[in-house]
Each structure stands twice: as structure tokens, then as C-alpha cells.
Amino acid sequence: MRNCWIGVPVLGIVFLLTSLSWAQQSDAVDRDMSVPPDEVTEKPVADDVALQPVAERIPVEPSRGLAPPGAIMVKNKENDAGDQLVVSFELPADTTGIFAYRIYRRVSGEKDWDLVKVVAAGEPTEFIDGYDPEFPVMPGTLYEYRIASVDPEGNEYFGEIQVAQETPHGEWYHTGKTKVLIACAIFMGLIFFYFNRAQRGVKMYLRPIAGIEAIDEAIGRATEMGKPVLYVPGLSDIADVATIASLTILGRVAKKVAEYQTPLMVPNRDPIVYTVAEESVKQAYLEAGRPDAYDPDSVFFLTTSQFAFVAGVNGIMMREKPATNFYLGMFWAESLLLAETGSLSGAIQIAGTDAVTQLPFFITTCDYTLIGEELYAASAYLGQEPKQIGALKGQDACKAIIITFITAALAFGVLDLLFKSDLVEWLSNFLASPIVE
Amino acid sequence: MYDVIGIWAGAFFTLAIYSFLYKENPIYRLAEHLVVGISLGYGIAVTYSNVLKPRLIDPVNSGGHWILVIPGLMGFLYITRFFPRISWLSRYPIALLMGTSMGVAFPLTMKAAVLRQLESAIIPLYREGMSWDVVLGSVIMLLGTLAALIYFFFSKPHKGPFFGFGSRIGIWVIMLGFGATFGFTVMGRISLLIGRVQFLLSDWLHLIK
Incomplete structure (x- = not known):
């Protein structure tokens, strides 16, 4: 009796595990059966198919339905390291039924396409290419683009393959960061000044x-x-x-x-x-x-x-x-x-x-x-250590500059409110100009 | 089948970690050592498959990206730590990494943490059509910013009407800010706890749907 008492639940667990395992295998088989065969790999490869983005397994272009996008404009992005391109495209004349646009890119002369961007219908048609680290833009490389209109079912209607008008290249100086450069120079200058004072023995x-x-x-x-x-x-x-x-x-x-x-x-x-x-x-x-x-x-x-x-x-x-x-x-x-x-x-x-x-x-x-x-x-x-204390003093000096800016802005704001003077407004704008973009 | 095992394992280890609330015990120790060991092994596998292979091994094997051999060798120098006679070589990649990191971070921090904050602080206090509460909020924000900055002055004693009073106001402003942050973050943690309790009661015990 004691043996039965132990054996029944053990047999039950074994049976349960076997059933679950069998059920999972059956599910897996059903799922395999329900997956349609991949049309891309089954169909004979034509010249046109070679232009399809292989990595994304895009189905063969269906018969004419949606209008594909028009011209693609590719410009080098200013003030970068040569790893970004500004891409824009013309919308088709008739956008009826278009759910989104898929933008594909490849290195000129290569075979495989990468899907680099999906733009939903109605969204801006200009974007920066190169943000996705999976598909980086390399400096000095000539790229080709191809854009497809996509319907709600996921069918794609490709436009012409177009070669980028510009190749990406980097700049040595970022013109938009001059203020940051000046601020860094002031900050470092103050730190070195107090650093030097501390080294000379100033307490x-x-x-x-x-x-x-x-x-x-x-x-x-x-x-x-x-x-x-x-x-x-x-x-x-x-x-x-x-x-x-x-x-x-x-x-x-x-x-x-x-x-x-x-x-x-x-x-x-x-x-x-x-x-x-x-x-x-x-x-x-x-x-x-x-x-x-x-x-x-x-x-x-x-x-x-x-x-x-x-x-x-x-x-x-x-x-x-x-x-x-x-x-x-x-x-x-x-x-x-x-x-x-x-x-x-x-x-x-x-x-x-x-x-x-x-x-x-x-x-x-x-x-x-x-x-x-x-x-x-x-x-x-x-x-x-004198060096580190000097650096700390330099940081305090930077904070003093920031406090001065804020206090002056506050004072001019109050004066402007009270007197509405052109001079005060000019002074206020002059003060803000090195900071505000 | 594997889902069931996964749920039971998840529930067991959740309870094992929660048992720490009572006291440190062998069950917690088991969970702790497992999670540390597994996460480390998993981390190595992820680093290989997500970083080393696609960003170094594959490009070099395919040819044309020989420049990647240089950072690869620099990384390889870390391994010299295992050999005391040449372990000094590992300082080169460390120095390169620290120097580069600081160089990149300095202008970014200057822009994000100093200039952008300063820009936000010197906005006009009043414009046509502004309601009084918005103006009051701007004034409090501005004075609070000034007071908090005064608190972080290290080279002046916090005494007198400017530094003494200013720093006292500053620490109040900072603590008020922390209080708000505390409440906000605790709410986020409570939602994490709710997620775990839901897992136990729903996925594991099926007591709630």
C-alpha cells in the first residue's frame, strides 16, 4: 500500500511531463506546417530579384498597385564625422492606400540591400541616415537608395534605384559648437590659473x-x-x-x-x-x-x-x-x-x-x-594636494560666472518689467546672446 | 513544458531572493550564486555575439577592415594582466580609454549640464499674457537655482548674508527637490513589485487573471 502511495503520484508526474512534452512537440509541428514556404527562396532568381533586400527577405514585388515614391535627394550632413547623410524623397502623385515608405540602402556596386528607415505615411520625408549603429554610414562611400511604398498588407512597390548625389564626409570644426568651445576654454583657463596659484604656494x-x-x-x-x-x-x-x-x-x-x-x-x-x-x-x-x-x-x-x-x-x-x-x-x-x-x-x-x-x-x-x-x-x-585644490577653486570661479549671468538676467528682467526701456531690452539681449541659441 | 519549468524556476528564485527580507539564508545564497554565475556567463556570450563577432571578427575575416586589428590588439593587451612580468602593457588601453572618454565627455557635459541649464535659467520672467502663477514659478526656480549654486561653493565659508543665508536656502531647495524625486522613484519601484506579485499570483498560482 505504501509503495502504491508513492508510485501513483510519481507515475502521474511522469505521465503529465510526457503529455506536456508531446503536446509541445505537436504544437511545434503544427506551427511548422502553418508557416507558408518562403517565396523568395523558392522562386527562380531573376535579375530584378537581385535588387531585393536579401537580409530582410522581402517578397517578390507584386503586380502594379501603389505608386512608388519619386526622386531621392541625398546630401552630406554638415558638422558631423562623415557618418551621416540627409536623405529626402518626393512623395508619389497619388498617395492613396500607402501605409508607409521603406527606405533601403546599399553600397554602390554591392548586391544586398539594408532596410535603414521606415517612414509612416504623413510623416516628414526627410531623415538622417546613419543613426542606426546596425547599418552605419561610412565616410567617403558612395551609396544607392531605393524606396518602396508599402500597403497595409506589407506589399512593397519599389521605385527606381538611385545613386546618392553626395558621399558622406566629416568636418574638422563643428560650427555649431563655438559657444561650447569658448565655455570650455574659459573653464580650463580658470582651472589652470588657480592650479598655478596653488602650485606657487597660495593658501x-x-x-x-x-x-x-x-x-x-x-x-x-x-x-x-x-x-x-x-x-x-x-x-x-x-x-x-x-x-x-x-x-x-x-x-x-x-x-x-x-x-x-x-x-x-x-x-x-x-x-x-x-x-x-x-x-x-x-x-x-x-x-x-x-x-x-x-x-x-x-x-x-x-x-x-x-x-x-x-x-x-x-x-x-x-x-x-x-x-x-x-x-x-x-x-x-x-x-x-x-x-x-x-x-x-x-x-x-x-x-x-x-x-x-x-x-x-x-x-x-x-x-x-x-x-x-x-x-x-x-x-x-x-x-x-595643491593641484586638486586649485582645480576646485577654478570650478568655484566658473560657478561665480554662472551666478553673475543669472543674477544679471534677473535684474534686467525686473528692470524691463518696470521701465520697458529699449536700452534695458538691448542689454538683456546682449547678455543672453552668448548663451541662448 | 519548458514554459512551465521556466515559471516554476522563476517563482522559486523570486521567493528565494525575497527570503532575504527575513535574513540571509542558504536558499538566498543559492539564488545569489546562481544569478551571479549565470549572468556572468550570459554576459560573456552576449559580448562575443553582439560585439566581438560582428564588430571585429567578421569584418576582419571578410577582409578590407584591417584597421580594426589595432583596437583589437589594444583590447588584447588587457589579457596581459594575467602575466605579471608584462602586466604593465594593460595600462595602455586603460589610459587610451580614459583619455578618450574624458575628451569626448567634456564638451558634451559643458553643453548639456552647463550651457543648456544656463540658457533655461535666463529666460524672461514675464511676457505678455503670462499668468501670475507661471511668473511666480519662474522666480522661485531662478532664486532656487542661485541658492543651490551657492551651496556648492567649496572655497568660501558658508557664513554671512550671501553665502550663509544663500547656502541655507540652497540646501532646502535641494532637499525639496530630493523629496519630490524620492516620491516619484518610489512609485516606479512599487510598480516593479506589483509586476513581480502579478507574476506569482497569475502566471504561477493562477489565482488572478
């Missing part, structure tokens, strides 16, 4: 920031408790300014950690950030005079997947129980998951990011939070 004041001053205290706490320090350098790549700021701070933190001989853990999501973080920590141990204390396993790569990374770091927090957690860099939706877990584990937490949407979560769950630019400034605070 510069830095106001205290609680989150930065707490870093030493947090590392000291971990040392006293004999527990590790966890440092997460954000989840972004090396191109992110927040990541670079974080890696600079990591060097400072690692130096302190090396001096105090406290264990350090640096999990990484990006492989390149991982290599830079490893170099940074190794260098910090060397500078602290403790290269022997450097543990190669302290900086490690977890995974590139965002939430898998979070699951891994959360597990580390709960198992290793670090006394201090640093979250400095770029974070997205994982910020609260990390900080809340760290809070549960009882660690002192210092966070910093320039992600506006994530800062509120860090503020509510961490002991100290570096807001936006405070993260960039942290490195200068920690290092107290």
Missing part, C-alpha cells in the same frame, strides 16, 4: 564637508572592530565622471586602510573599472609603505549584470559584516537595495553620487551622503 580655503570628514572616522571604526571596509565604486563604466572621482577617492581610502592594516573589499561590475581599481589600491598600498599587506583578492570582479551584482554585494554584506560601507560613484535602481542592506548589517555608511534620482535614497539610509559635486571635490579634500 586656499576649503569649507568643511561632514561626509568627507567622516571618512577617516569610518575607517578607524572598522579598524577598532577588526572588520573589513567595503568600497563599491559605482556601477557605471570608466567614462563616467563619477566613476573616475570614486576611483580617486578609493586610492585615498585604500592608503588609510593600508596604514591601519584593515581588510578592504572592492567588488566591481565593470571589467575596466575593476582593473583601474586594482591598480589604484595596489598603488595606495605601495605609497603607504605596505606593499606586502596588499591582498590581490581584495579587489574583485563580480558580474556585469546590475541586479546580480546587487545580490552578490548584499550577500557579502550579510556574511562578512563589514563595519564601514562606501558607495561612491554612479548608481541606479540598486542604490536603495545596497544601502538598506548595509543599514541592516549595522555598518556605518558613506555614500556619494551625482545621480539625482538616487541621492534621496542614500540620504535616507546612509550616515553621510556626498551630494553631486561634493563627490568630485572629495578627492581634493582628502589629498590636500
Whole structure:
């Protein structure tokens, strides 16, 4: 009886699995049977078919129905790197029944066409070709275009193959970015000016920031408790300014950690950030005079997947129980998951990011939070190097210029409102002209 | 069949991850290690099929794109990290990448984060036909921007009528902004939770339709 009690459900499960498997195979067979044979591949290849976009498996052109579009105009796009073309086409005389237009492109002399754009009926007939990274436009290449009118059933009615009037080519100077160039030059000039002053020994004041001053205290706490320090350098790549700021701070933190001989853990999501973080920590141990204390396993790569990374770091927090957690860099939706877990584990937490949407979560769950630019400034605070302090002073000077612009615009706005003077209006426009497009 | 297995696996691992809310446990640890391992393996496969193969191997194999060999070799230098004697070679691609990234990002940030913001801040406060609430909103936005900028001055003590008062207003403005962002983002997270609960109750348990 006991054997039957066990056997019946086992047999039932086996039967159920077999039935489901059989049912799925039957479905697959039915689906195969219901798929019509591909007409393109079955039909004999004629000359005309060779012009069809092979990659897209476009059916053979049906009998005359819709009018195809007319002339295609292709121009080189100004102020680009030679990887874009401005394409426009004439609508057919009769657009009745046309659902959309499909634009195909190929390199002149080649066989296969690429579908580069679908323009719905009624939408503008001019577009920039080259945005789609799957079908890039290469500089200096001659292209051919062909456009089809498409009916609601998906049938295509092709127009003539037309050779592009221009080939794409890049420009050395972007005429639309002169203002950006001037702003960059002013910004860099100010930074170098204060950088030079700082190098000459001019003392510069830095106001205290609680989150930065707490870093030493947090590392000291971990040392006293004999527990590790966890440092997460954000989840972004090396191109992110927040990541670079974080890696600079990591060097400072690692130096302190090396001096105090406290264990350090640096999990990484990006492989390149991982290599830079490893170099940074190794260098910090060397500078602290403790290269022997450097543990190669302290900086490690977890995974590139965002939430898998979070699951891994959360597990580390709960198992290793670090006394201090640093979250400095770029974070997205994982910020609260990390900080809340760290809070549960009882660690002192210092966070910093320039992600506006994530800062509120860090503020509510961490002991100290570096807001936006405070993260960039942290490195200068920690290092107290003249170069970095000078750079910080230069940034402040840029902010002063911005405040001056806004205040002046506000003042002229109020004056214009009160007196309606041509002079005030001219002054207001003059002030806005370097900024407003 | 595979759908059923997928749903059961999805439900099991959802509950395994949620078990962390109680405490760290072996079931969570299983799910954690699986998701980290699988995502890493999947990432490698995706990188090969979406990046390496179509953008390097195929173009080079087809001939005519030999220039791609140079970035390919630069990328290959990363592997030298495994050989301590020549691991210094991996610094070249890192330096190139960081330098290029900063060079590209600098003008873009200047335009998007400075000039565009400044342009938006110096719009006229009043035009014919504007209602009073719109004018008031513009004034608050402008003064709030100024105050927040004052807060981010690092080389001046936050004392006195300009920097002291301005930075106090600035931090209030920033916190008000964060409060609004917090509420908005939490709503998004709640919708994610609803999606997961729907999966459990609908796809898995068939309790709701």
C-alpha cells in the first residue's frame, strides 16, 4: 500500500511531463506546417530579384498597385564625422492606400540591400541616415537608395534605384559648437590659473564637508572592530565622471586602510573599472609603505549584470559584516537595495553620487551622503594636494560666472518689467546672446 | 513544458531572493550564486555575439577592415594582466580609454549640464499674457537655482548674508527637490513589485487573471 502511495503520484508526474512534452512537440509541428514556404527562396532568381533586400527577405514585388515614391535627394550632413547623410524623397502623385515608405540602402556596386528607415505615411520625408549603429554610414562611400511604398498588407512597390548625389564626409570644426568651445576654454583657463596659484604656494580655503570628514572616522571604526571596509565604486563604466572621482577617492581610502592594516573589499561590475581599481589600491598600498599587506583578492570582479551584482554585494554584506560601507560613484535602481542592506548589517555608511534620482535614497539610509559635486571635490579634500585644490577653486570661479549671468538676467528682467526701456531690452539681449541659441 | 519549468524556476528564485527580507539564508545564497554565475556567463556570450563577432571578427575575416586589428590588439593587451612580468602593457588601453572618454565627455557635459541649464535659467520672467502663477514659478526656480549654486561653493565659508543665508536656502531647495524625486522613484519601484506579485499570483498560482 505504501509503495502504491508513492508510485501513483510519481507515475502521474511522469505521465503529465510526457503529455506536456508531446503536446509541445505537436504544437511545434503544427506551427511548422502553418508557416507558408518562403517565396523568395523558392522562386527562380531573376535579375530584378537581385535588387531585393536579401537580409530582410522581402517578397517578390507584386503586380502594379501603389505608386512608388519619386526622386531621392541625398546630401552630406554638415558638422558631423562623415557618418551621416540627409536623405529626402518626393512623395508619389497619388498617395492613396500607402501605409508607409521603406527606405533601403546599399553600397554602390554591392548586391544586398539594408532596410535603414521606415517612414509612416504623413510623416516628414526627410531623415538622417546613419543613426542606426546596425547599418552605419561610412565616410567617403558612395551609396544607392531605393524606396518602396508599402500597403497595409506589407506589399512593397519599389521605385527606381538611385545613386546618392553626395558621399558622406566629416568636418574638422563643428560650427555649431563655438559657444561650447569658448565655455570650455574659459573653464580650463580658470582651472589652470588657480592650479598655478596653488602650485606657487597660495593658501586656499576649503569649507568643511561632514561626509568627507567622516571618512577617516569610518575607517578607524572598522579598524577598532577588526572588520573589513567595503568600497563599491559605482556601477557605471570608466567614462563616467563619477566613476573616475570614486576611483580617486578609493586610492585615498585604500592608503588609510593600508596604514591601519584593515581588510578592504572592492567588488566591481565593470571589467575596466575593476582593473583601474586594482591598480589604484595596489598603488595606495605601495605609497603607504605596505606593499606586502596588499591582498590581490581584495579587489574583485563580480558580474556585469546590475541586479546580480546587487545580490552578490548584499550577500557579502550579510556574511562578512563589514563595519564601514562606501558607495561612491554612479548608481541606479540598486542604490536603495545596497544601502538598506548595509543599514541592516549595522555598518556605518558613506555614500556619494551625482545621480539625482538616487541621492534621496542614500540620504535616507546612509550616515553621510556626498551630494553631486561634493563627490568630485572629495578627492581634493582628502589629498590636500595643491593641484586638486586649485582645480576646485577654478570650478568655484566658473560657478561665480554662472551666478553673475543669472543674477544679471534677473535684474534686467525686473528692470524691463518696470521701465520697458529699449536700452534695458538691448542689454538683456546682449547678455543672453552668448548663451541662448 | 519548458514554459512551465521556466515559471516554476522563476517563482522559486523570486521567493528565494525575497527570503532575504527575513535574513540571509542558504536558499538566498543559492539564488545569489546562481544569478551571479549565470549572468556572468550570459554576459560573456552576449559580448562575443553582439560585439566581438560582428564588430571585429567578421569584418576582419571578410577582409578590407584591417584597421580594426589595432583596437583589437589594444583590447588584447588587457589579457596581459594575467602575466605579471608584462602586466604593465594593460595600462595602455586603460589610459587610451580614459583619455578618450574624458575628451569626448567634456564638451558634451559643458553643453548639456552647463550651457543648456544656463540658457533655461535666463529666460524672461514675464511676457505678455503670462499668468501670475507661471511668473511666480519662474522666480522661485531662478532664486532656487542661485541658492543651490551657492551651496556648492567649496572655497568660501558658508557664513554671512550671501553665502550663509544663500547656502541655507540652497540646501532646502535641494532637499525639496530630493523629496519630490524620492516620491516619484518610489512609485516606479512599487510598480516593479506589483509586476513581480502579478507574476506569482497569475502566471504561477493562477489565482488572478
